[in-house]
Amino acid sequence: MVFKKRTFFGQEPERETPEHPAELERQVAHWLAVAPGLDAADVTVTCSGNTVLLGGTVATEAEVVRAAEAASSVSGVAEVINRIGISKVGRG
Known part of the structure; x- marks a missing residue:
């Protein structure tokens, strides 16, 4: 597989x-996506300053904890407010 450099209309994308x-x-969001033992497809991330608000749903309580740990490990995050719920499908 060959990976090409990311471009936006031929230009390097701007990073904030x-x-x-x-x-x-x-x-x-990147750390949640690559965190082992976590399916973060239905997790939302919103930041206000250096405070991170996590929302959405995951399948288990362990994934809720793992998401908060992953978000806390990101450089620049001062506080994580975890409002992730457990989906009814995952309660089985």
């Missing part, structure tokens, strides 16, 4: 500064 909430959201 690390202090920008959108960049922090991107970093947290």
Whole structure:
């Protein structure tokens, strides 16, 4: 498989500064996506300053805890507010 450099209309995409909430959201969402033992497909990430709000649903209580741990491990995150619920499908 060959990976090409990311471009936007032939130009390097602009990245926000690390202090920008959108960049922090991107970093947290990335860590949630690659965290082992966590299916974060239905998890939302919203940042206000350096505070991260997690929402949505996961299948188990362990995934709720894992999501908070993954978000807390991102550089620049001062506080994580975890409002992730457990989906009814995962309660079986």
